[in-house]
Amino acid sequence: MSKFFSEETSAEAVNSRMGDRANPRLKQVMSSLVVHLHAFIKDVQLTQSEWETAIDFLTQTGQVCSSERQEFILLSDTLGASMLVDAINNRRPSGATENTVLGPFHVKGAPEREMGAAISFDGKGESCLFEGRVTDVEGRGISGARIDVWSDNAEGFYDVQQPDIQPKWNNRGxxxxxxxxxYSFIGIKPVSYPIPHDGPVGQMLRKLGRHPYRPAHMHFIVTAPDFQKLVTHTFVADDGYMTSDAVFGVKETLIAPYERLQDxxxxxxxxxxxxxxxxx
Structure with a gap:
């Protein structure tokens, strides 16, 4: 193979420069990235103008990032990459509850509450009893399982998005x-809401004819000794965005029934x- 770069041998030319001292896993990941990236460029016959647009888009994405906002994670989410990484790293036996993405609004240290207690304190929304069991794959109840829950309020905002409006720890416990x-607790029936769409990722979604909405869901982290950590949501079954979640977080097994109660x-x-x- 020629030691010089050419269109035909571009990926090979780049990968041949990696040294023997490179970390083996890093070398494997970067070599594959180069191969796929070069194949993509050749497949779409990327123009110089398109390449410059891509560089500008990535630059803007980085410039939006701050300690409060991670636009690159948002980009990963909207391209389905976050969900794919999550799926690969959380393969489970048949019957076990499936994982989905954590999302950006989890807060550590939510208050411990008595079973059956309410978690919604802003007086908004339609009250909902959440109940069920935590079991192993054989159906045996798991004692001492810790359930960390959180959701948006009736206006589609998490408490950390409105620290001067919502009570601290609203819709968390x-x-x-x-x-x-x-387990059981009283929250509200969640509502759908848009992911941040005032930056480069939102602009990308608009140009692709996509909306920024997530279907209504309740977040759960369930942990217990000797069991895998479960990070998941349950989704409101009749939500209009169920099959078009902006971050691809819906799995059919996570769609939960919501029963309207009387008296x-x-x-x-x-x-x-x-x-x-x-x-x-």
């Missing part, structure tokens, strides 16, 4: 299951069981 693995303490009830996979 942690619960610990008893002997039979059951009950809450307007809605959503029952969902979480099945944890063993850690080994």
């Amino acid at each position: 942690t619960f610990t299951t008893g002997a039979d693995g059951s 009950a303490a809450t307007l809605w009830r959503s029952s969902f069981n979480f099945v944890l996979a063993p850690s080994s």
Whole structure:
């Protein structure tokens, strides 16, 4: 092979420059990236103007990033890359509850609450009883499972987005299951909301004819000793954005029933069981 760069041998020319001392995993990842990147450029016959547009887009994406906002993660989310990485790294046995993306609004240290307690404190939204069990793949209840939950409010905002408007820890809490693995708490029926779309990623979505909305969902992190950590959502079954989630987070097994109640303490009830996979 020639030691000089050519259109025909472009990927090989770049990869041949990697030294023997390079970390083997880094070398594997970067070599594959170069091969696929060069193949993409050749496949679409990328023009100089398009290349400059791409560089400008990535530059703007980086410039938007701050300690409060990560536009590159948003880009990864909207291209389905985040969900693919999550899926590859969270393969589970049949019957175990599936993972989905964590999202940017989780906050560590949410208050421990008594089972059955309310987590919504701004007086907005339609009340909903969330209940179910945490079990192993054999259906046995898991005692002492920790359930960390959070959702947006009725206007589609998380408390950390409105620190001067919403009460601290609004629509957040942690619960610990008893002997039979059951859980319950009172929140609100979540609503759909748009991801941040005032930056480069939002501009990309508009040009692609895509909307920025996520279907309504409740977040859960479920952990227990000797079981894999579960990071997931449950989705409101009749949401209009269910099949067009801007970040591709919906999985069919995570769509939860929401039952309208009559003459009950809450307007809605959503029952969902979480099945944890063993850690080994």
